[in-house]
Amino acid sequence: MLLTFLFALGFAIIHWLSKYMTFLENVPRSRLLSVAGGISVAYVFLHLLPELSQYHRETESVREKGEALMMESEIYLCAMAGLAIFYGLQRMVSQSARKHPGEGVNSAVFWLHMASFALYNALIGYLLIRGEEKGLRDLLFYFVAMAVHFISNDHGLRQAHEEIYDRKGRWVLSTAVIGGWIFGVLTELDKSVVSFLFAFLAGGVILNVMKEELPEERESNFWAFLLGLVGYSILLFLST
Structure with missing residues (x-):
């Protein structure tokens, strides 16, 4: 648990220090990014994604016993939902900036954007503690x-x-990732939910x-x- 806390703290420190990473602001885009x-x-x-397939295989035998478990297609539907939600949020931010040139993004849009990324970071922190057993x-x-x-x-x-x-x-994002880790320490969700x-x-x-990466x-x-x-x-192949 100490190791996962140090990793969660490392995530938070990245956000804390992000203000000072001015070398990333260059155009053309920094090679590091x-x-x-x-x-x-x-x-x-x-x-x-292969790990998601492994989860599916592990639950197949239970599904045959009649218990209510997710289908493999539902897992990938959830992945598609994650992509769609963050695409929608990005479009909202872009449209707000275009409507108010020179004024920045609307305050409500900013906080909605931060709230979504706070949940995203909390999820990453939670999955960090859940991955300890691996x-x-x-x-x-x-x-x-x-x-990165x-x-x-x-x-x-x-x-x-x-x-x-x-x-x-x-x-906000630094606090969220630590909060997600704490939630993972205190609560263990069902494997299907994970x-x-x-x-x-x-x-x-x-x-x-x-x-x-894609915008010209x-x-x-x-x-x-x-x-x-x-x-x-x-590296991933060599580690298997």
């Missing part, structure tokens, strides 16, 4: 993938909300990476993204 995006995508496709190796892969993902998220949120994110937003949470996280990660104005670096994707994929 593109590498981070590749690492996050590799982790989702080669670790999170061993040090899996925890390390999870920590690295989510840590947080760096990328912070960059995108700062661009969207500017000064108010540094004053308030980063503290699988849905993992699925939702997977969809959210994919959308949040792609929204940073970001001038992202494909080769840096590919380096992160391939390099982390090799």
Whole structure:
């Protein structure tokens, strides 16, 4: 439990320090952010999604006994929902900024955006403590993938909300990830619920990476993204 707390604290520190990562603000997009995006995508496709299939296989025998359990398609539907929800939130933020040029995003939209990412961070913190039973190796892969993902998220949120994110937003997200870890210590949800949470996280990660990498104005670096994707994929394969 001490190790997972240190990892949760590490996540929080990333948000605390994000204000000072000014080297990421460059255009063309920092290669580090593109590498981070590749690492996050590799982790989702080669670790999170296969793990969801494993959850499904483990519950098949119970389903045959007539107990009410989720179907595999429902897990992937939850992943799709995570992607769709964060896409909708991003569109809301973009439209608010266009309606009020020079004034920044509407306050209500800002807090809705922060609330959604606070839940997202709390989920990451909760799944950290739930992953403790899988061993040090899996925890390390999870920590690295989510840590670099947080760096990328912070960059995108700062661009969207500017000064108010540094004053308030980063503290909300830092607190949320610790809160999620505490919830994980105090509460243990059913394994089927955890699988849905993992699925939702997977969809959210994919959308949040792609929204940073794909827009042409970001001038992202494909080769840096590919380096992160391939390099982390090799590490994941070697660890199995």
